[in-house]
Amino acid sequence: MDLPGGGAGFAEQFSGLRREVERFIANGEPGAAAQLTPEAWRLKQQLQAAGRVDAAAVSPDRQAFLEEMRPYAQAAAARLGVTPDIVLAQAALESGWGRKPLTLANGGNSHNLFGIKADSRWRGGVAAALTTEFADGQKQSRVESFRAYPDYQAAFDDYARLLASNPRYRAALGVGGDAQAFARGLASGGYASDPGYAGKLADLVGQLRRTAR
Structure with missing residues (x-):
């Protein structure tokens, strides 16, 4: 260097x-x-x-997060046709490595690690949280409703079901270990409004892979 x-x-x-x-x-x-x-x-x-x-x-706390979520990520990854480290990276990115969970009104854990919002079709629990969105390249903070789950298994199941069943994310499916293709597929489908989302996700997958060597 x-x-x-x-x-x-x-x-x-x-x-x-x-x-x-x-x-x-x-x-x-x-x-x-x-x-x-x-x-x-x-x-x-x-x-x-x-x-x-x-x-x-990957500090000890982050490693503990990855190990706890790995079994759920493996099952979700198999359904999506991607490698588990891609799913783990997205969970870490969306939740701040589990340190910034979306909480319920009573302070309980929503188990929502993927920032999935609760639209009119959602019939489960809801957690309201302040979030940052991008509109015309500008950051905007507003309160949104997010899905709440009884446990992490339900959260990963819903995440996999959402991506697998929504045609907007078809380009993200079945890409194996190609983190960039997965990230681009999510971004093009509108998963996140952050214009840098795909790059952040692909970069984090790369970090996890280098650390695991």
């Missing part, structure tokens, strides 16, 4: 940027580039390309 500059001053500056990047990867949300300075963002990309920060990408 080639980095510009030299001397003690640069070494100190680089060390500070490195700490910033590692804090971001350990605690930040996937793809939240706005939390980093431009210099630190460039360093993050260089370090990831060199395989120098992947160990921090």
Whole structure:
């Protein structure tokens, strides 16, 4: 990895940027580039390309989340024709690695790890939450209704059923381990309004795969 500059001053500056990047990867949300300075963002990309920060990408808490959700993800992935790590990455991306669950009015867990909204056809429980949507490229915050489930098994089952039965997501099905094809299929089907959603999801799958080596 080639980095510009030299001397003690640069070494100190680089060390500070490195700490910033590692804090971001350990605690930040996937793809939240706005939390980093431009210099630190460039360093993050260089370090990831060199395989120098992947160990921090999956902390013990995040690893525990992945292991808990893995059996559910394996079943959902088999139904969708994709690899389990793709489903796990989407659950992590949507729920902040399980740290930002959608809660019920009584404070209970909705078990909704995929940010699936409750439309007029939904007959199950509902959790209201403040969410960020993009309209004409601009962020907007508003309260939306989301589906609530009795447990994670029901959540993964509904997620797989939604993608498998909705023709909008046909391009995401049966792509095996092609995370980019899956992410593009979701994005083109309108799964999320964030214009960077596909890139964030594909990047996170790549992080999980590099860490698992």
